[in-house]
Amino acid sequence: MFARLPRVAVALRQVRSTGVRALSTASASTGSTWARAGAFAAAAGVGAATLAASHDQKPSSCSWFGSKKGNFKVCVCGGSGGIGQPLSLLMSMDENVSELSVYDLTVAMVPPQGVAADLGHLEKKAKVTGYAKQLDQRAIDVLGECLTGCSLVLVPAGMPRKPGQTRDDLFKINAGIAQEVVEACAKYCPNAVVALIVNPVNSVVPAMAELYKKKGLDPKNIVGVTTLDVVRANKFVAEQTGTHPENVQVPVVGGHAGVTILPLFSQDATARKIPADQIPAIDKHVQDAGTDVVNAKNGKGSATLSMAYAGARLGKAVLAGLNGTSTTECAYVMSDVMPGFPYFTSKVTFGKTGVEKVHPLGKLSKHEEARLEEAKAALKKEIQSGLDYAASNNLA
Ligand code: NAD
Ligand code: LMR
Numbered sequence: 001m002f003a004r005l006p007r008v009a010v011a012l013r014q015v016r017s018t019g020v021r022a023l024s025t026a027s028a029s030t031g032s033t034w035a036r037a038g039a040f041a042a043a044a045g046v047g048a049a050t051l052a053a054s055h056d057q058k059p060s061s062c063s064w065f066g067s068k069k070g071n072f073k074v075c076v077c078g079g080s081g082g083i084g085q086p087l088s089l090l091m092s093m094d095e096n097v098s099e100l101s102v103y104d105l106t107v108a109m110v111p112p113q114g115v116a117a118d119l120g121h122l123e124k125k126a127k128v129t130g131y132a133k134q135l136d137q138r139a140i141d142v143l144g145e146c147l148t149g150c151s152l153v154l155v156p157a158g159m160p161r162k163p164g165q166t167r168d169d170l171f172k173i174n175a176g177i178a179q180e181v182v183e184a185c186a187k188y189c190p191n192a193v194v195a196l197i198v199n200p201v202n203s204v205v206p207a208m209a210e211l212y213k214k215k216g217l218d219p220k221n222i223v224g225v226t227t228l229d230v231v232r233a234n235k236f237v238a239e240q241t242g243t244h245p246e247n248v249q250v251p252v253v254g255g256h257a258g259v260t261i262l263p264l265f266s267q268d269a270t271a272r273k274i275p276a277d278q279i280p281a282i283d284k285h286v287q288d289a290g291t292d293v294v295n296a297k298n299g300k301g302s303a304t305l306s307m308a309y310a311g312a313r314l315g316k317a318v319l320a321g322l323n324g325t326s327t328t329e330c331a332y333v334m335s336d337v338m339p340g341f342p343y344f345t346s347k348v349t350f351g352k353t354g355v356e357k358v359h360p361l362g363k364l365s366k367h368e369e370a371r372l373e374e375a376k377a378a379l380k381k382e383i384q385s386g387l388d389y390a391a392s393n394n395l396a
Pocket of ligand 2: 160161167199228289290291293294302303
């Protein structure tokens with residue numbers, strides 16, 4: 001929501017389309033072409049700071065208004081799955097990524113080496129490598145090369161829901177999957193941001209963060225990915241108000257399941273125009289959106305493509321932050337914004353060391369205040385499941 005490309009990027013695309021292919025292989029020519037782009041934008045009356053925020057529009061070798069792209073190593077765990085493949089595609093296209101590890105099991109639908117071979121042909125700077133683990137191997141024993149040097153590990157490894165299941169029903173199986181990934185991260189890339197997509201986020205994140213804490217590592221490196229709730233809220237508000245989703249930025253706080261998903265429509269200028277009597281319905285639409293996709297897929301999985309889009313948005317925000325451009329997105333992290341709730345989703349600013357600032361919720365409407373109480377009641381139990389898991393387990 002908070003890391004949008006400025007409109008000038010659209011205009012710049014015209015300039016870029018004539019020069020980017022040569023630019024990516026011949027850095028000597030970057031200066032003049034991008035100077036032209038800068039002049040073009042300046043003529044359009046756009047400030048340098050706005051241009052510097054347009055990350056995806058610039059070639060890798062370009063240092064433009066002081067914003068040099070990063071060279072980060074990223075891993076997608078579960079990279080052969082429904083989310084993992086498109087997420088790997090989107091991350092391999094990020095100009096802040098120089099190396100991408102695609103990790104999955106040997107029994108995955110597609111060998112991760114195959115996903116990597118496929119992505120390795122994109123005209124992007126990222127070197128993509130696949131890693132597969134046999135079921136009887138331990139991740140911590142085999143992921144040394146895969147994870148060493150990673151700054152960001154995205155984790156969609158885990159079982160998705162079927163119709164009739166809650167996210168909470170997945171905890172038993174998915175907590176073990178998350179733990180083996182997190183255990184390997186603790187050994188090989190302990191300072192990486194580990195972004196957990198795997199459900200139930202509300203319980204898996206506290207469990208893994210507390211295991212990190214027990215191990216003497218920073219629990220704030222464990223980040224729950226709730227970006228899809230923001231993406232959905234923005235889209236639904238845009239549809240209802242007849243505007244482009246680009247103009248909508250609804251923070252979604254609380255957690256990532258049912259009533260714990262709390263969109264703060266009152267904090268967005270467009271969403272605020274929706275009549276009060278229509279807010280409960282659109283609120284429910286955001287809460288139920290994941291279940292709607294599960295039902296529409298009729299037993300063949302849950303949201304994958306929209307999740308990959310949302311996961312890449314979060315991943316890009318983290319990398320932008322690590323690269324020096326602090327970037328804010330909603331995320332579910334260890335937090336003190338809500339008394340009695342050690343984990344909560346709110347706006348989080350990602351900076352050079354990962355989670356830089358966890359923001360308070362801000363002012364709520366009457367409807368949101370009532371909903372917050374409902375969200376807290378449900379979230380309390382789900383956090384506790386995670387804390388209980390961590391109390392009876394340890395990372396190797
Ligand atoms: P999927 O079954 O298509 O893919 C999961 C992948 O994980 C598979 O390739 C599988 O081989 C792999 N995997 C399983 N165990 C593993 C292990 N121990 N190590 C490494 N890889 C392993 O499922 P999906 O649709 O991609 O969903 C993945 C997870 O993401 C689910 O838990 C789902 O509920 C969750 N999800 C979360 C959100 C969110 O907003 N946070 C949104 C959508 C889905
Ligand atoms: C979603 O919100 O789409 C995910 O959490 C997947 C699910 O099970 O609904």
